[in-house]
Amino acid sequence: MVGVVGDGLVGDQPAVQDQAGADNGVTVAPFITDGQQDPGHPSVGELTSGGAGCSATLIGKHTVLTAGHCVPASTAVFQLNGQSYSSAQVHRHPQYSGGNANDVAVVILQQDVNLAPSPIATGGPQAGQSITLVGFGKTGENASDYGTKRMGVNNISQVAATTFSFQGASNVCNGDSGGPTFLNIGTQEVVIGVHSTKSGFCGSGGTDMRVDAYKQWITQVAAGDVATASGGGNIEPQNNDASIAKEGEGCWKRPCMQGLACVAVYNGPAIIAKHCMERCANLGGDPNCDGGEQCVKSKDNGRVCFNAQNSKGGYTSGGPGSSPNNNNNGSGNGPQGACGGPEESQVFALLNQVRAQYGRGALQCDPQASNVARSHSQDMCTRGYFSHTSLDGRAPWDRLQAGGVQFNSAGENIAMGYQSPQQVHDGWMNSSGHRQNMLGSSWTRVGIGMIRCGGTPYWTEAFMN
Numbered sequence: 332m333v334g335v336v337g338d339g340l341v342g343d344q345p346a347v348q349d350q351a352g353a354d355n356g357v358t359v360a361p362f363i364t365d366g367q368q369d370p371g372h373p374s375v376g377e378l379t380s381g382g383a384g385c386s387a388t389l390i391g392k393h394t395v396l397t398a399g400h401c402v403p404a405s406t407a408v409f410q411l412n413g414q415s416y417s418s419a420q421v422h423r424h425p426q427y428s429g430g431n432a433n434d435v436a437v438v439i440l441q442q443d444v445n446l447a448p449s450p451i452a453t454g455g456p457q458a459g460q461s462i463t464l465v466g467f468g469k470t471g472e473n474a475s476d477y478g479t480k481r482m483g484v485n486n487i488s489q490v491a492a493t494t495f496s497f498q499g500a501s502n503v504c505n506g507d508s509g510g511p512t513f514l515n516i517g518t519q520e521v522v523i524g525v526h527s528t529k530s531g532f533c534g535s536g537g538t539d540m541r542v543d544a545y546k547q548w549i550t551q552v553a554a555g556d557v558a559t560a561s562g563g564g565n566i567e568p569q570n571n572d573a574s575i576a577k578e579g580e581g582c583w584k585r586p587c588m589q590g591l592a593c594v595a596v597y598n599g600p601a602i603i604a605k606h607c608m609e610r611c612a613n614l615g616g617d618p619n620c621d622g623g624e625q626c627v628k629s630k631d632n633g634r635v636c637f638n639a640q641n642s643k644g645g646y647t648s649g650g651p652g653s654s655p656n657n658n659n660n661g662s663g664n665g666p667q668g669a670c671g672g673p674e675e676s677q678v679f680a681l682l683n684q685v686r687a688q689y690g691r692g693a694l695q696c697d698p699q700a701s702n703v704a705r706s707h708s709q710d711m712c713t714r715g716y717f718s719h720t721s722l723d724g725r726a727p728w729d730r731l732q733a734g735g736v737q738f739n740s741a742g743e744n745i746a747m748g749y750q751s752p753q754q755v756h757d758g759w760m761n762s763s764g765h766r767q768n769m770l771g772s773s774w775t776r777v778g779i780g781m782i783r784c785g786g787t788p789y790w791t792e793a794f795m796n
Contacts, residue, residue, distance in 0.1 A: 390558055523541070624637060682779075703778060744791070
């Protein structure tokens, strides 16, 4: 926790995350936890720039790929196999804006490297695919062992337009930022992602930038000095054998069994997955929909049973990867209305007042998000902790997702000890990161939850678009 202000604590760092499911909380400069030392992947080295220590990958004769936040200076040094290579040019994506918003960069070296580069993929990844994470980061939140190349094996949990995320023990930490995620395509191992952010504490989860989403920009700034996977590097979906697909299984190249519909999972206009779902007739509750499913209208294949608790069943909750389209944005009350109890509503009013002062649009109150925020405040109060990450390891976006809130990206502010709405509002506004959340131009909705624990209030403010 940082930032003792007035009578309370503004905590820890504000969490912001693009919905790849997110994760995913955002602390820049992530590492490989629960992995092992990596004697292979010779194209992966360390990158230093302006005091930042990161990982990076040689993808051309003299072209290096890393994360945007890894190049705060106009120069960089790439260390590979005991040799140092100075930069001739450093290109951070022109639309990089923090977090994992366009968090990619290309470094052009002054000389060619006498080593085969790693090819990059040109086709998009798929949820469930087995991946290899590589980086020079630490092995734990409080460790001091940055500088050893490590690798870990994981699986892609969710895919969005420019990112994909992963969870589980083998994960990223401080210093792994900019490092590669590899995927085997046939006999080739290709770079499909660049480590961008970690979820909460090291080892909880992480988010990569999709290389294929930035291939055109990477190739352009590298003047064509980019190795690509043979055959175009298109990534074939898994589970595409000739058998009949069962409920929840992929149906890219095989039919669903009788009674099931092959439903596309969308990320904006792009289809990122296809899964078999049960058909149904009555919107909402339907006898065919069991196990917590609801009957909704999909975008392309009629009414199907939608399970918001089972991503393998063909859903992603809200926004990216949204498969069925039930036109429910959960917006709730208007921007001038109440937002929960009197104190929560006052925080809501103060928030929109300050947004108006800075030329930002008013936010809608999302009742579902307020319930999620209130539950997190209660959980912190009851269980005696103060963090964006719940004791069960869930990040803010995990809680929103579980609460049925639809969103594309999300952020969260938390505080404790402030006795009044004005005090907590001022405390957040006086903290640069929390203030950035409050004045974020992309947000459209907010949920606010306050719980008193004895005499101590706990506040949670959740932002979404």
